[in-house]
Amino acid sequence: MKQTIKDIVMPIETAGLTFKNPFIVASGPASRDISQIIQAEKSGWGGVSIKLTIDPEPYISRNPRYRWLDDSDIHIFTLEKRLNLEQGLRLVESGREQTKDLILFANITYAGDKGLDGWAKLAKKFEDAGAHAIEINFCCPNMSFNLDAIGEEKEGRPSTGASLGSNVEVVKMITRAIKESVSIPVFAKLTPEAGNIGEVAKGAVDAGADGVCGTANRLGVPPIDIYNPENIVYRLQEYTSLGCISGPWLKPLALRDVLQMRTTIGSEHTIIGTGGVRHFSDAVEMGMVGADLIGVCTAVMLLGFDILPRIMRDLKRYLQETDRDSFADIRDIALPYFKTAAELTMITGYARVIDENCVACGFCTRIAHCNAIEIIDEKAVVRRDKCLGCSTCVDICPRDAIEMVLKPCTPAPSRRNPCRE
Ligand SMILES: Cc1cc2nc3c(=O)[nH]c(=O)nc-3n(C[C@H](O)[C@H](O)[C@H](O)COP(=O)(O)O)c2cc1C
Structure with a gap:
């Protein structure tokens, strides 16, 4: 053209x-x-x-x-x-x-x-x-x-x-x-x-x-x-x-x-x-x-x-x-x-596996800094007490089988008003 x-x-x-x-x-x-x-x-x-x-x-x-x-x-x-x-x-x-x-x-x-x-x-x-x-x-x-x-x-x-x-x-x-x-x-x-x-x-x-x-x-x-x-x-x-x-x-x-x-x-x-x-x-x-x-x-x-x-x-x-x-x-x-690291607001949440997408490939279980995910009965399972909320597992999952979710809190969290750490 x-x-x-x-x-x-x-x-x-x-x-x-x-x-x-x-x-x-x-x-x-x-x-x-x-x-x-x-x-x-x-x-x-x-x-x-x-x-x-x-x-x-x-x-x-x-x-x-x-x-x-x-x-x-x-x-x-x-x-x-x-x-x-x-x-x-x-x-x-x-x-x-x-x-x-x-x-x-x-x-x-x-x-x-x-x-x-x-x-x-x-x-x-x-x-x-x-x-x-x-x-x-x-x-x-x-x-x-x-x-x-x-x-x-x-x-x-x-x-x-x-x-x-x-x-x-x-x-x-x-x-x-x-x-x-x-x-x-x-x-x-x-x-x-x-x-x-x-x-x-x-x-x-x-x-x-x-x-x-x-x-x-x-x-x-x-x-x-x-x-x-x-x-x-x-x-x-x-x-x-x-x-x-x-x-x-x-x-x-x-x-x-x-x-x-x-x-x-x-x-x-x-x-x-x-x-x-x-x-x-x-x-x-x-x-x-x-x-x-x-x-x-x-x-x-x-x-x-x-x-x-x-x-x-x-x-x-x-x-x-x-x-x-x-x-x-x-x-x-x-x-x-853009804020300084000290001024950033942390939103409380954790990783959750989307079962229908997970094929138990195990990539997420290798992450060294949290060790929060294991394979149980052919599915990845997140241990919430260990999950840091960092979201690395979402990035490395080849099947889009992990997402980050907001942690329940009172009042109930929403996208506009999540719980903050
Ligand atoms: C082969 C080459 C020669 C360059 N020569 C000059 C130069 O003579 N004067 C200058 O101010 N910058 C020079 N630059 C830097 C560029 O102008 C530009 O600032 C830099 O490459 C980053 O932009 P870019 O990623 O779009 O290349 C040169 C860069 C390249 C790759």
Whole structure:
């Protein structure tokens, strides 16, 4: 079915910018040349964050080697090509010339010896080239952060990406310097490696950032061939290294980053939620914990720019079903349901076997933490005195033969008014 403008339009105004919809191609290999930027606009994306520009010339920039590990929903890489200043500026210029209403973010890192002045001047060059916004790269874990992680000598090499984003004071200084040098919106793309991304986000907005972004990939060990550890996971590459993990695996962590940032910075500033988004429902979850805009990288790499019309179609249907007009209407609505562990209300109940479904397979009897279920006369039987109410047995039963029920109490419990522990 041919896509029409109406299908992909859902305007979002945030940080002084107008996006035709909340979806942005996140900085990465799908935003490194002009043909990709043109394709992103054709497919209907609201914005593109161009591939990281490092100035001076990237100190680690090599042909890519990626792996998509379908069975674990993991994308992993270490080697990657970055843009140099000239390439980055030309890309923004030609992107502005050849697109109409696509919002372009310049994802940048200054790696020279001019300190804050170097950062400020770099950002200004991108503003002059036509970038709609600056996205300061405080996130990439596969540059200096990767080397720091394996204890490599720091002397003489610049700190970049997640190494900078791990220090709130550095984030504040760089953000402030850039904010003073440009008049376009400034976003800080943050790493969770600092410990509390909410506090760093607060530092960034206090220093003037118009918005913050999560989440970049996490540094991890690629799968190891336990019989032949010399057979590394990457093709056409010798030896391995810590790798940047992204894709669906990342989503729960990415949601947490957005939630922590939103609850710490308050409602005023923009958040771009990124990490593991592939379907409209992933984006809705991001919105519900605080995201205004959604970044997508791995799903575009693997499935192409044309995933956007499908996501928009599904999102529009969902909004219609739930009687909402826009993506902005779902922002923050899950937040009131998040409490600390101490504040959670426990409902008193226990597991009950649905006899007609039970085939006495015995899976539930193996659960080690309660030992509350035994097989008697070819049926599972729950010992209520031992049942913790945890519900693991419901999840592992292959026959849907166990359910959780409310414990009788006075007055009689109901779904709306159960007995509470
Ligand atoms: C191969 C690759 C290269 C990336 N390069 C950049 C980059 O240059 N700058 C940046 O800020 N993030 C970069 N990222 C991170 C993504 O923009 C995104 O934040 C992360 O992958 C999580 O989103 P996803 O699960 O949709 O991929 C890269 C990710 C991948 C997979």
